[in-house]
Amino acid sequence: MRNQTTAAAARRSVRVMLAVLTLAATAGCVVDYPDEAPEPRRPTAAPGERRIVAPKDVVGFTKVGGVKPPRVDFGDGVGKTVNAYYRRPGISADDRAEFNRVVAAEVEGGEAQAEKVRKRLMREVVGGDALIAETGRDAPGPLGGVSYCGFLGAPEDNDVVCAWSDADTAGVITLDGAANTEPGLARLLPMFVAMRHDLVR
Numbered sequence: 001m002r003n004q005t006t007a008a009a010a011r012r013s014v015r016v017m018l019a020v021l022t023l024a025a026t027a028g029c030v031v032d033y034p035d036e037a038p039e040p041r042r043p044t045a046a047p048g049e050r051r052i053v054a055p056k057d058v059v060g061f062t063k064v065g066g067v068k069p070p071r072v073d074f075g076d077g078v079g080k081t082v083n084a085y086y087r088r089p090g091i092s093a094d095d096r097a098e099f100n101r102v103v104a105a106e107v108e109g110g111e112a113q114a115e116k117v118r119k120r121l122m123r124e125v126v127g128g129d130a131l132i133a134e135t136g137r138d139a140p141g142p143l144g145g146v147s148y149c150g151f152l153g154a155p156e157d158n159d160v161v162c163a164w165s166d167a168d169t170a171g172v173i174t175l176d177g178a179a180n181t182e183p184g185l186a187r188l189l190p191m192f193v194a195m196r197h198d199l200v201r
Helices: 002-025 110-126 182-199
Strands: 061-063 078-087 100-107 132-135 146-151 160-165 169-174
Touching: 100 110, 110 160, 110 169, 132 182, 146 182, 160 182, 169 182
Parallel strands: none
Antiparallel strands: 061 078, 078 100, 100 169, 132 146, 146 160, 160 169
16 A cells, blocks of 8 residues: 555656646746646545645745745634745746745634635735636635635736635645636646645645
């Protein structure tokens, strides 16, 4: 069983690296993610007991050390929080403009409170809780809850933001340059679902 798990993890890593290497090779362009997105990891805890983690690696993106993102006011009713930058392979640790930002929190009080926290984090990170051309609310992935991606402004600006909330957690991920059309946004969803699984346990 362990060998099967290791093999599955290896296959997943290969798929992830294909995605992020494509991203690195097309800096400044729209990212063309592979059709086969990384398979989401199953959470180790049941709903009602999930926790936020800040792994060194999120679907091939590496956590940036020594660089602090702007402070976030997470508000009340939260437990552990994450406010970190991640970078793609091939992106220098000094190239802050190319970093992806992850902001997430454990939430006390159930889904309604988590949704309030998600909206608050959206306002803190991108200045508002509404996105343009949102997609994915009908396909939140195995973790359920509210989960979607959208454009911060005009699609051609390539400013993509994804967010989620469930009974235990809420978070926001910036994915600048990941898409500039609604079909491209839809193709990004499986990658976002996988990233969420790396952050929630």
